[in-house]
Amino acid sequence: MKTDADGLVQYYATGVTVSGKQGEEDYFSCVQYHHTMGVTGQDSLTKETINADEAATVYMTYGLVRQGFQGSLVNRTIIRKSHLDHVEDFVKDLQEERHHHQELNKKQIYPGHDETYARGHHWGMHVDLNACIGCGACTVACMAENNVPVVGKREMSRHHEMAWLRIDRYFYGDVNNPSAVYQPLMCQHCNNAPCENVCPVNATNHSSEGLNQMAYNRCVGTRYCANNCPYKVRRFNWLDYNAADLWPINEPDLGLKSGSDDVPYGADNLTRMVLNPDVTVRSRGVIEKCSFCVQRIQEGKLRAKTEQRLLRDADVKTACQTACPTGAITFGDMNNEEGELTKKLASPLNYIVLEEVNTRSAVNYQARVINKAEGVDA
Amino acid sequence: MRNSEKNIIFGLYDDEEDLKSAIRTANADHLQIMDVLTPFPVHGLDPLLGLAESRLHIGGFVYGMLGTLTAFLGMTWIFTRDWPQIYGGKPYWPILSFVPITFELTVLFASIGMVVTFYVINGQGPGIKNPVIHPSITDDKFCIAFDTDGLENTQVDKLRHFFQNTGASLVETKTI
Numbered sequence: 134m135k136t137d138a139d140g141l142v143q144y145y146a147t148g149v150t151v152s153g154k155q156g157e158e159d160y161f162s163c164v165q166y167h168h169t170m171g172v173t174g175q176d177s178l179t180k181e182t183i184n185a186d187e188a189a190t191v192y193m194t195y196g197l198v199r200q201g202f203q204g205s206l207v208n209r210t211i212i213r214k215s216h217l218d219h220v221e222d223f224v225k226d227l228q229e230e231r232h233h234h235q236e237l238n239k240k241q242i243y244p245g246h247d248e249t250y251a252r253g254h255h256w257g258m259h260v261d262l263n264a265c266i267g268c269g270a271c272t273v274a275c276m277a278e279n280n281v282p283v284v285g286k287r288e289m290s291r292h293h294e295m296a297w298l299r300i301d302r303y304f305y306g307d308v309n310n311p312s313a314v315y316q317p318l319m320c321q322h323c324n325n326a327p328c329e330n331v332c333p334v335n336a337t338n339h340s341s342e343g344l345n346q347m348a349y350n351r352c353v354g355t356r357y358c359a360n361n362c363p364y365k366v367r368r369f370n371w372l373d374y375n376a377a378d379l380w381p382i383n384e385p386d387l388g389l390k391s392g393s394d395d396v397p398y399g400a401d402n403l404t405r406m407v408l409n410p411d412v413t414v415r416s417r418g419v420i421e422k423c424s425f426c427v428q429r430i431q432e433g434k435l436r437a438k439t440e441q442r443l444l445r446d447a448d449v450k451t452a453c454q455t456a457c458p459t460g461a462i463t464f465g466d467m468n469n470e471e472g473e474l475t476k477k478l479a480s481p482l483n484y485i486v487l488e489e490v491n492t493r494s495a496v497n498y499q500a501r502v503i504n505k506a507e508g509v510d511a
Numbered sequence: 512m513r514n515s516e517k518n519i520i521f522g523l524y525d526d527e528e529d530l531k532s533a534i535r536t537a538n539a540d541h542l543q544i545m546d547v548l549t550p551f552p553v554h555g556l557d558p559l560l561g562l563a564e565s566r567l568h569i570g571g572f573v574y575g576m577l578g579t580l581t582a583f584l585g586m587t588w589i590f591t592r593d594w595p596q597i598y599g600g601k602p603y604w605p606i607l608s609f610v611p612i613t614f615e616l617t618v619l620f621a622s623i624g625m626v627v628t629f630y631v632i633n634g635q636g637p638g639i640k641n642p643v644i645h646p647s648i649t650d651d652k653f654c655i656a657f658d659t660d661g662l663e664n665t666q667v668d669k670l671r672h673f674f675q676n677t678g679a680s681l682v683e684t685k686t687i
Binding site: 243323324 | 597
């Protein structure tokens, strides 16, 4: 670690060169377009406007590298952004649009469970797109907290990434010097969750506190839910990434000895110490997704109960919330009038992703407001 | 379900029109036909033999309604009393979602119930052997059979004449 004259660590280096790998070719997995929504781009070869996600699915297979697509903000984008100069008009338009969607959404067959959610807790989240810098700390924290497997390059290139929380990025402005909006997208815990309706084995349902729950033991891996999720946040265990099938309780007669070469990675006791004991390890053929850190919710509720007081905001913080360096993510009880989340939900800049499809999601995004003078870079 | 052996006399016909005219003759002569066997369903045979319309479809309706009630009441009990859960914002008693399963169980109960009823009523089923009166019946011949138990020889001769007069290609007696 390089230090300066005062002994402080310097996180930069000068005069570095590339050695060893010169002249070699290697493949990289470009996953930026995986699951992004409403992004169109120009095909670098045919010059046609195409669906970037679809193209990424087709072309970005392992071993066949095509040039990436520069997505841009389109009519059906899920990003809302405005310049500070005309933010008032923007808020008016946004409110009008949301009002329109909500009026349409009132025309549903079933009355919904608003009364159920009005009692007790109703968990929700607020993500401030102004604060998000796209660093990815939330994704890392989520993977560490929830035992999300790290699948590696080959799996990533096959669309097998397992991250419960992904960060989409959308470009706008000059194509040679674009500006970006980052959007962390996790399970929206929709009140009208499309995924729950299609599960043939009742592996996913809704809690009375508004959580979209998964019962991993029930899941048989039909992946109907992932197919039906408008946000594409459900993840399927294509392989036994955690070596869960080699746990002694599942396979008592394997006779594997810890530390020997016979034991696959992730199957020996030492490696398993990285796992969070509060969270179930999923095996092959099971869908998983963001749980709003339900283990932390339970812990917070139990702590409040043993101390015989009401639950406070500080009792429950999701992993992504604690990791976010800019405080872009706020989690809490939407029924808590004094909570921090309720204050943030009052912002007129808030919007819900794909509100028009009436999923009634529990995650609110605060629209990006930029304040950049004309002609200024970055 | 044959309990005892039975003596019969039967005749084979080459054509179903011959068969039908023979049955008309038998009815006119007040001969008691035991059974008529054909290689395929012959239209107009039931009224000639005086058979009433099958009540199997009534059974099918009853079984179907049983399936409907089983599905609807079962799901109602499960979703409202036994284990209420929230799926996709639907109420605890989402009647519209019950439609496919109710339909399926209706069809299942009706079909299986009718098959079982048919077998029971006709004494059919696995392990039960039914005599084949003549192999040609399973091919292209039409058969009329009379029960000859308790009949005098003159009466059997009368039946034999009946077959010859109505154009039977083969007349035989048999114990089944």
